[in-house]
Structure formats: C-alpha cells, structure tokens
Amino acid sequence: MSPNPNPRAPLPIKVLAGLGVVLIVLPLAGLIQRAAWSSLFEDLSSQAALDALQLSLLTSLAATALALILGLPLAWVLARSKLRGRSIIRALVLVPMVLPPVVGGVALLSAFSLRSPLGGWLHDVFGLQLTFAPAGVILAETFVAMPFFVLTVEAAIRQSDPRVEQIAATLGASPAAVMRRVTLPTVAPAIGAGAVLAWARALGEFGATVTFAGNVAGRTRTLPLAVYLALESDPNAAIALSLVLLVVSFAVLVSQRERWWNNQ
Amino acid sequence: MSLNLSIKKSLSERFCLEVELSTPPARTLAVLGPNGAGKSTLLNALAGILAIDEGCIELDGRVLDEPRSGTWLTPDQRNIGFVAQDLLLFSHMSALDNVAFGLRCRGMSKTQAATRSTEWLNRFGLEGLENRKPRQLSGGQAQRVAVARALATDPDLLLLDEPLAALDVSVRHQMRRELRGWINEYSKPTVVVTHDPLDALILADDIAVIESGRLTQIGTVTQVSAQPRTPYVAELFxxxxxxxxxxxxxxxxxxxxxxxxxxxxxxxxxxxxxxxxxxxxxxxxxxxxxxxxxxxxxxxxxxxxxxxxxxxxxxxxxxxxxxxxxxxxxxxxxxxxxxxxxxxxxxxxxxx
Structure with a gap:
C-alpha cells in the first residue's frame, strides 16, 4: 500500500496532460473522420493499393525474419558473452533507432549502390542489385527494425538467471540442449514481443526505403510510400491506406498489452 | 561411493579457497561457515560450474577435475544432483517436466520419463500437482519438486545449497525432517551447505567448517558441536x-x-x-x-x-x-x- 494512493494533481499538470492526450488523439480522430467509408473497399482494392499492400507484407515479414535470425544470436552475445568492446557493439547496433531514417538510407546507398565498391561487386559477381529492388527494401527495413528486436531480447536474456542454465547442465543437458530447452523458452515471450515491434517498425518504414530503394511501383513502393504518393492524386486512397496502417498499429499494441498496459 | 577432494581456487587477489576433505559413502556432510567463507565456491567446483586452479576432485574413483592432468568434466558429464538455494525451477515447465528434464536429457523416452517423474512426485507427496507451473506451487511444494528433480537422475553425489533458507519458518521444520528422510534413503554422499547449525545437526552426519577459505574444523556432528575449535563454531553452537x-x-x-x-x-x-x-x-x-x-x-x-x-x-x-x-x-x-x-x-x- 502506498501511503497516498490517490494524489490530487495540481490543475496546470492536469491541463498539460490533457493537452498531451489531445495532441495524439486529435489527428487519429481526424483520420477516421475524414475516411470515405462508402468507397473504402474500392480504394483498398485498386491495383496500386493491392500491390503496395502485398509488397509491404512481404518485405516487412522478410525483414522481421532477418532481424530474428541475426538479432537473436546478437542479443545473446550482447547479454552473455564477456567479449571486449561489447558496449561499443551495443551502441553501434542501436544507432539506427536514433538515426534519422533518411540518413540511414543515404548510408545504405553509400555502401550498396551500384557505384559503391561493395554494391558493384555484388552486382558483378552475383548479379544482385539492391537499389530499386525489393531486396533493397528488405535491407532498409531490417536496418531500421533490427535494433528494436535486439534491445527487447537482450534485456530478457540479461534478466534471466544464468544459474538456471547451470542447473540444466548439472541435470545432464548439453550446451545445445540448454539453449534449446531452457534459454530460448525462457525468453520466448520477449522474442515474440521483439519480433512484433520490429515488424511494426519495418511495416511503417519510409525514409530509409525511399532514399535507398527508391519509389518504384510494384517493386519498392511499400504502403507508406503509396500513402505519400496518393496524397497528391487520390486523397481518399491515401486515407484508406493510412487506416490500414493504423489498424495494424493498434493490433500490435493489443498484442503487447501484457507488456505495456499492465504496469501497475 | 565416496568423495575425495583437495582443491585450490582463487576468486580474487584477496580470496582463495583451499580445502582438503573426503566423505565416506552414504554419509551426509554439512559445510558450515560464515558468509563469504567459500562454501558456494566449493559447491560450484563440485558441480562443475567453476573450474579449480589446483588439486583434484574425485568421486567414487572417477576424476572430475584435475588441472594437473588436464582432466575436466563439464556439469552434464558429472552426474551430480544440485539443489540451489532459490531452487531455480524451470519456470516455463510444469512440475512434471521439471522432474523429467534430467531423464529426458539422458535419452529416456517421453512417456517413460513422465511415468518415472510421476512416481517421484507421488513419493514426495505431490500427487495431482503434475501440471502446475512453478509459480503456482507453494514454497514447500516447489522445494520438493527441486529435490525430486535433483534425485530423479540417480546422481552419484547430491549437493544442497542452503536448502531451507528460502522457506517460511513455519514450513522449515517440517521440510527439514522430510529432507532428512530423503537423504537417508539416498545411499550416496550428500554435501549440504548451510549457515544454520540446526540444519547441520539434523541433516548431516559430519560437519566441515570453512572460514575465510580454509577448513577450520571437521568431524562428526557430535564432535564438532560439543568440542568446537574456533570462536565461530563455538558461537554457532x-x-x-x-x-x-x-x-x-x-x-x-x-x-x-x-x-x-x-x-x-x-x-x-x-x-x-x-x-x-x-x-x-x-x-x-x-x-x-x-x-x-x-x-x-x-x-x-x-x-x-x-x-x-x-x-x-x-x-x-x-x-x-x-x-x-x-x-x-x-x-x-x-x-x-x-x-x-x-x-x-x-x-x-x-x-x-
């Protein structure tokens, strides 16, 4: 029991807090109010919209998978290994979280464009071109989204007691069995949460994608890019696509309610 | 089955554990000592969680750790049962799966392991709790699961680290008696680390006292409690x-x-x-x-x-x-x- 369970907030604080809520809710309400509900289905089933939707789903899921495959071992190393320079690696890995996405796009461009040594080599040897291609979208989305996954999972691994793994070893579990039957199941909820977070971030990615992969219909024009483009020509379609993204965001929040809502 | 050890392990420049002792089969050794004396280091060395710097740990003629000859068995190769102070049950597994874990690691089939584990749970008075997760168990029940998990694999050595410290005083006496019964049925050496003299008196046959990394007294429970040789032991009893x-x-x-x-x-x-x-x-x-x-x-x-x-x-x-x-x-x-x-x-x- 806290000594003062219901402190009365001073009026200015209440007003400012209320304004904060309004600032966030008002635009969302505007979006819903402006939606042309009667033509919603039509707007969403246009070829351009369907293409963007399909591309977004595909690339964001691929980016999430990539973030998982690379991010899980990375999170484990950051949480458990006694590697020197571990904190520097962590700082580097988390840079995309605070970096303006456009800068991320420029960075990717400098590393992977056809004119860069690496990009040129990839093209010459494997025939692989990342710019103006879905693969480039996936790379841009992974670049931006993976830190969310790594951060979430690393915290969970750090919090799990390494002595539980030691007990598993005394019971006869090989290191691989300890990882498979104890470590991973223990942090499974965090892996799920991190994947959902990373996926939501990948789905909404705009700046890095448009800078690095361009805005090619059917190849790199994801939902956010389609929304931005449609705003000029077909505002109703833009709002319809925005609603789709809003619904997805809410779904992510609901799926994570244990994590973010039950903070009492 | 007997345990012989002579170990030297430095944890820091200021602390070094240097202990030599052996326990005959089917006897329970209580390791008593103040906080930071090196009791847990000793247990971790036995379990294979820590490698010793010098000396030798030998269990029933099998060398577990001997730096001189380069012998080192990892925890999963030692066949040792370890009950930790805070139990460390697998929180994502049912009570049954916790007990079955060691058997499954030894390649036993799922159904066979489940049958054996159910027997263990029944023996420990945990009928009907097979599917409970650790967080749904009371302190005493969780304690029983932890001991059953350690004993289910028929280990060659049982290690208990402050086995009753996590329990409420009200259940501690009952659990101490039950624990004594289980240790009696288990016919191989047991080492129990504790700072509670009552644990030592009731659970153990012999007492080894460790102070600042050194063995200061060893003997039967009667000898050590009646004839202390250091101020710490005198104070304890x-x-x-x-x-x-x-x-x-x-x-x-x-x-x-x-x-x-x-x-x-x-x-x-x-x-x-x-x-x-x-x-x-x-x-x-x-x-x-x-x-x-x-x-x-x-x-x-x-x-x-x-x-x-x-x-x-x-x-x-x-x-x-x-x-x-x-x-x-x-x-x-x-x-x-x-x-x-x-x-x-x-x-x-x-x-x-």
Whole structure:
C-alpha cells in the first residue's frame, strides 16, 4: 500500500496532460473522420493499393525474419558473452533507432549502390542489385527494425538467471540442449514481443526505403510510400491506406498489452 | 561411493579457497561457515560450474577435475544432483517436466520419463500437482519438486545449497525432517551447505567448517558441536570456548584457572555450555569447583531464554543461559557485579 494512493494533481499538470492526450488523439480522430467509408473497399482494392499492400507484407515479414535470425544470436552475445568492446557493439547496433531514417538510407546507398565498391561487386559477381529492388527494401527495413528486436531480447536474456542454465547442465543437458530447452523458452515471450515491434517498425518504414530503394511501383513502393504518393492524386486512397496502417498499429499494441498496459 | 577432494581456487587477489576433505559413502556432510567463507565456491567446483586452479576432485574413483592432468568434466558429464538455494525451477515447465528434464536429457523416452517423474512426485507427496507451473506451487511444494528433480537422475553425489533458507519458518521444520528422510534413503554422499547449525545437526552426519577459505574444523556432528575449535563454531553452537594449557585437573587460561573433572596435559580447549554456568548475586557457598567474580557486559534474549554475557575479573568472557524469571530476580544490568560458578564435571577439556 502506498501511503497516498490517490494524489490530487495540481490543475496546470492536469491541463498539460490533457493537452498531451489531445495532441495524439486529435489527428487519429481526424483520420477516421475524414475516411470515405462508402468507397473504402474500392480504394483498398485498386491495383496500386493491392500491390503496395502485398509488397509491404512481404518485405516487412522478410525483414522481421532477418532481424530474428541475426538479432537473436546478437542479443545473446550482447547479454552473455564477456567479449571486449561489447558496449561499443551495443551502441553501434542501436544507432539506427536514433538515426534519422533518411540518413540511414543515404548510408545504405553509400555502401550498396551500384557505384559503391561493395554494391558493384555484388552486382558483378552475383548479379544482385539492391537499389530499386525489393531486396533493397528488405535491407532498409531490417536496418531500421533490427535494433528494436535486439534491445527487447537482450534485456530478457540479461534478466534471466544464468544459474538456471547451470542447473540444466548439472541435470545432464548439453550446451545445445540448454539453449534449446531452457534459454530460448525462457525468453520466448520477449522474442515474440521483439519480433512484433520490429515488424511494426519495418511495416511503417519510409525514409530509409525511399532514399535507398527508391519509389518504384510494384517493386519498392511499400504502403507508406503509396500513402505519400496518393496524397497528391487520390486523397481518399491515401486515407484508406493510412487506416490500414493504423489498424495494424493498434493490433500490435493489443498484442503487447501484457507488456505495456499492465504496469501497475 | 565416496568423495575425495583437495582443491585450490582463487576468486580474487584477496580470496582463495583451499580445502582438503573426503566423505565416506552414504554419509551426509554439512559445510558450515560464515558468509563469504567459500562454501558456494566449493559447491560450484563440485558441480562443475567453476573450474579449480589446483588439486583434484574425485568421486567414487572417477576424476572430475584435475588441472594437473588436464582432466575436466563439464556439469552434464558429472552426474551430480544440485539443489540451489532459490531452487531455480524451470519456470516455463510444469512440475512434471521439471522432474523429467534430467531423464529426458539422458535419452529416456517421453512417456517413460513422465511415468518415472510421476512416481517421484507421488513419493514426495505431490500427487495431482503434475501440471502446475512453478509459480503456482507453494514454497514447500516447489522445494520438493527441486529435490525430486535433483534425485530423479540417480546422481552419484547430491549437493544442497542452503536448502531451507528460502522457506517460511513455519514450513522449515517440517521440510527439514522430510529432507532428512530423503537423504537417508539416498545411499550416496550428500554435501549440504548451510549457515544454520540446526540444519547441520539434523541433516548431516559430519560437519566441515570453512572460514575465510580454509577448513577450520571437521568431524562428526557430535564432535564438532560439543568440542568446537574456533570462536565461530563455538558461537554457532552456543557454547563457551576457552583456549589454555592443562596441567592435571587445572587449565591455565590467561590469568584464570579452570578446574575440570578429568586430567589433561598441554595445550587444550575448554568448552562450557552456557546452561552449565550459574549466576549468583553474591558470593555463593557452593560445592562447584569453579567460582569467579564477574561483571555483566550484555543481557539479551535468545529464543525463550536469556543470555547474559559477563567478563570475569581474570578476563574470561563467558555467556550464561538463564530463565527470564532468574533475570528478574537477579536484577541484572550492564556493569552489575555477579558471581559465576561451574561444576568441574560440566567442564569439557580436549586437546587443542
């Protein structure tokens, strides 16, 4: 029991807090109010919209998978290994979280464009071109989204007691069995949460994608890019696509309610 | 099955564990010691969680760790049961799967492991709790699961780290008795680390005392509790320990002389139980051979009885157990002058 369970907030604080809520809710309400509900289905089933939707789903899921495959071992190393320079690696890995996405796009461009040594080599040897291609979208989305996954999972691994793994070893579990039957199941909820977070971030990615992969219909024009483009020509379609993204965001929040809502 | 070890392990520049001991089969060794004495380091070395720097750990003729010959068995190769202080059950598994874990790691089929684990749970009085997750178990139930998990694989050595420390006082006594029963049925060596002398007295056959990384006393429970050799052990078992030199029936300890019934020679320890000492407000007329004038330094409650600490004129520090009624009658305050008596037959003298 806290000594003062219901402190009365001073009026200015209440007003400012209320304004904060309004600032966030008002635009969302505007979006819903402006939606042309009667033509919603039509707007969403246009070829351009369907293409963007399909591309977004595909690339964001691929980016999430990539973030998982690379991010899980990375999170484990950051949480458990006694590697020197571990904190520097962590700082580097988390840079995309605070970096303006456009800068991320420029960075990717400098590393992977056809004119860069690496990009040129990839093209010459494997025939692989990342710019103006879905693969480039996936790379841009992974670049931006993976830190969310790594951060979430690393915290969970750090919090799990390494002595539980030691007990598993005394019971006869090989290191691989300890990882498979104890470590991973223990942090499974965090892996799920991190994947959902990373996926939501990948789905909404705009700046890095448009800078690095361009805005090619059917190849790199994801939902956010389609929304931005449609705003000029077909505002109703833009709002319809925005609603789709809003619904997805809410779904992510609901799926994570244990994590973010039950903070009492 | 017996355990022999001689280990040296530095944890820091200031702390080094250096211990040599062996336990015969089917005996339980309690390792007692103050916090930071190296008890957990010893257990971790046995379990294979820590590698020793020098020496050898040998279990039933099998070398587990010997840096000199490059022998090192990982925890999963040692076949040791380990019950940790905070149990460390697998939180994502049911009670049944926790117990079955070790059996499954040894390649037993799922159904067979489940059958065996159910038997273990039933033996430990946990019928019907198979599917509970650890967080749905009471402290005592979780404790039983942890012990069952450690014993289910039929380990060659059982390690218990402060096995009762996590329990409420109300269930601790019951659990201590149950634990004694399980240890008795288990016919291989057991090492239990504890700082509670009662655990040692009830669970163990032998006691090893570790202080600051060194073995300071080892012997049967009776020997160690009755004849402590360090101030820590004396304090633990609540007795008075005095070092001195014996000459026949008399022991010279500093300026004091203590009279015993038996005669000894040379350096000795004298142990006198607090209950064997009597307190008097004025000089008593008594047949007791030991009678000292003393000054009270501290009065405190110890359970149901009162403990009075005094210092005699000759400089002996003694603790005396009296009843609360006696305390009221004697009207003891710090610095009160009193007389302390002890019969010669109550004075234990043994070679230092």
């Amino acid at each position: 609540g007795t008075n320990l005095i070092g001195g030199t014996a000459n026949g029936n008399e022991v010279a300890a500093g300026r004091a002389t203590i009279v015993s019934a038996e005669s000894n020679e040379g350096p000795v320890f004298v142990s006198i139980s607090p209950n064997a000492l009597s307190l008097h407000a004025s000089q008593p007329t008594t047949s007791a051979r030991n009678c000292w004038s003393a000054r009270v330094s501290e009065v405190s409650m110890a359970g149901q009885s009162v403990e009075v600490k005094v210092q005699t004129q000759e400089g002996l520090d003694l603790r005396i157990g009296i009843t609360p009624a006696a305390l009221a009658e004697l009207d003891l305050q710090p610095n009160t002058n009193v007389w302390v008596t002890a019969k010669a037959s109550q004075v234990q003298v043994y070679a230092a």
